[in-house]
Amino acid sequence: MSEFQEVSKQSGVHPKPAGLVFQYGTAGFRTNAKLLDHIMFRMGLLATLRSKTTKATIGVMVTASHNPEEDNGVKLVDPMGEMVSPTWEVYATQLANAEQEDLLAALKDIIEKEAVNMSQEAKVFVGKDTRGSSARLSQAVLDGVSALGGHSKDYGLVTTPQLHYMVCCQNTQGKYGEATVEGYYKKLSQAFIKLSKNASNCTDDQKHLSVDGANGIGALKVREMESHLKKELHISLFNDGSEGKLNHQCGADFVKVQQKPPTGMEINPGERCCSFDGDADRIVYYYSDSEGTFHLLDGDKVATLISTFLKELLTSAGLDLKIAVVQTAYANGSSTNYLENTMKVIVRCTKTGVKHLHHAAQEFDIGVYFEANGHGTVLFSKAAEEKIQQLAENSSLIDEKKRAALLLQNTINVINQTVGDAISDMLLIEAILAIKGMTIHQWDAIYTDLPNRQLKVKVSDCRVIDTTDAERRAVSPAGLQEAIDTLVKKYRKARSFVRPSGTEDVVRVYAEAETQDSADDLAHEVSLAVY
Ligand code: 16G
Ligand code: ZN
Known part of the structure; x- marks a missing residue:
């Protein structure tokens, strides 16, 4: 077969250094960019096979998100814009680690297991972030696709969520939107402008937002989008990549981790600010008060704001739809308490990693999912979308119901349902604050975070720790959970857990308690128990 000859030939241009072993982790492959060329080529091959079996377009994104500039990485995107399925994660690891002389055998093994029809056409969308290594590495992906006779479309510089969006649009024949960056801006900005029209008495001052672009792709894309927003949002962009280094001190x-503002940003008291990460799939908000104290509004605060807004709209529209918020063990206890006991929404907790949250959120009419680190979005079931649309189109409705239904409809359109998206989340948050006439201080005051501390502990092998109950309890090593329970009892309103990191060789420790001192002490004591 000539395609295998081509793979052999091309793989010689992207050789694997012998002995190098990597795993497709929580967010794909991620490591120093110098070690990734062969992996990129092989992910091009794998995406082509995946496209053939699904008879759909597959995405490959070259990025290492919030990692330092020297690193890079790659993620595969499945047909509806979701993360690639777990079986294919295993194939990705196998293909990446096959020694040079075993590559064809590893490839044929996947073809056989998945009964891939090699005469089926394949199409792969490729995107990349702004790292210096991204151009070369995305070329390696494209080489992989063409070696197996697949077609590719190179979107060049895009955010991760933009690439997910393109894949979904392509595979739904445009029902989700047009598979172009311009189409993405149009859909989101039109919905945002319609939402903003519902904000009466919004002054120019209130339409102002300072954005920290992390010196990455998000900054570039915010610039591109700005003109579409028709002055409904005034953005001051900092860390736009013109001077600073990607993700460095910003x-x-x-x-989120340092609990302090990024460098390179001017912050005036009470002003709304937000930061994107290096591939613009995460967002956190913050402000400094009149005393100069810094206040962070993380993914939990975002989930609360969005779910409150949606719940109020559902009530006004008279729609009986089940709404749930999906969090991880890192969610601040105060947020969970507020959501369950004051807001009375269903709260679910899953393991860390977007795919777990996304999956859990799909089980509800409306699933709002956010990790505390700011990655999240909202999913609407097909049935929920249809009900909302019917209501919005029903001309006999009284004003309040109609207004709520239209707001819900535009909310759906401003959201990127394929994956967490900093730009889309930003527009939704800005619209909600404007409609509710809420300042960032008022948003922050919805509930008060419990003081918390995160630590990481280096151990020789972090896999000795095994967890259960969505990572909230340790089942091994023996005695660890009992030790944590005893320590937690010493403090008021305390909670703590440990979990092995999926992206670094460390154990993460989380503790929260009534006071910062207690949270710090508890985290420290638990980390000693981990040794
Ligand atoms: C990855 C995940 C992120 C998670 C983080 C945890 C995706 C796209 N990204 O970056 O959701 O919070 O890993 O890292 O799933 P950790 O396992 O090292 O704590
Ligand atoms: Zn990211």
Whole structure:
């Protein structure tokens, strides 16, 4: 077969250094960019096979998100814009680790297991972030696709959620939108402008937002989008990539972990600010008060704002739809308490990693999912979307119901349902605050976060820790959970858990308690128990 000869030939241009082993982790492959060329080529091959079996377009995104500039990575996107299925994650690992002389055998093994029809056409969409290594690495992906005779479309510089969106649009024959970056801006901005029209008395001052672009792709794309927003949002962009280094002392991950503002940003008291991460799939908000104290509004606060807004609209529209919020063990206890006991919405907890949250959210009419780190979106079931649309089109409705239904409809259109999207989340949050006439301080005051602390512990092998109950309890090593339980009892309103990281060789420790000192002490004591 000539295609295998072509694979052999091309793989020689992208050789694997012998002995190098990587795993397709929570967010694909991610490591120093120098080690990734062969992996990129092979992911091009794998995406082509995946496209043939699904008879649909598959996406490949070259990015390492919030990692430092020297790193890079790759993620595969399935037909509806979701993360690639777990079986194919296993294939990805196998193909990436096959030694040079075993590559064809590894490839043929997948073809056989999945009964891939090699005469089926294949199409792969490729995107990349702004890292120096991304151009070369995305070319390696394209080489992989063409070696197996697949067709590719290179979207060039796009955010991760934009690529997910393109894949979904393509495979739904345009029902979700047009598979172009321009189409994405149009859909989101039109919905945003319609939502904004419902904000009466909104001053120019209230339409102002400072955005930290993490010196990455998000900054570029916010610039491109701005003209579509018709002055309904005034953005001051910082860390736009013109001077600073990607993710260095800035971006959503830095702000969340360090609990302080990014460098390179001017912050005036009370002003709304937000940070994207390096591939613009995460967002966190913050402000500094009149005393100069920094306040962070993370993914939990975002989930609360969005779910409150949606629940109120459902009530006004008289729609009986089941809404749930999906969180992880990292969600602040105060947020869970507020959602369950004050808001009375269903709350689910899943393991860390977007695919777990996404999956859980799909089980409800409306599933709002957010990780505390700011990655999240809202999913509407097909039935829910249809009910909302019917109501919005029903001309005999009284004003309040009609208004609520139209707001819901535009909310659906401003959201990127394929994956968490900093730009889309930003537009939705800005619209909600404007409609509710809410300041960032008022949003922050919905509930008060419990003080918390995260630590990481280096151990020789973090896999000795095994967890259950959505990572909230340790089942091994023996005695660890009992030790944590004893420590937690010493503090008021306390909670703590440990879990092995899926992206680094460390164990993560989380603790929260009534005071910051207690949270710090508890985290420290639990990390000692991990040794
Ligand atoms: C990945 C995940 C993110 C998760 C993080 C946890 C995706 C797209 N990204 O970045 O959701 O919060 O890993 O990292 O799933 P950890 O396992 O090292 O704590
Ligand atoms: Zn990211």
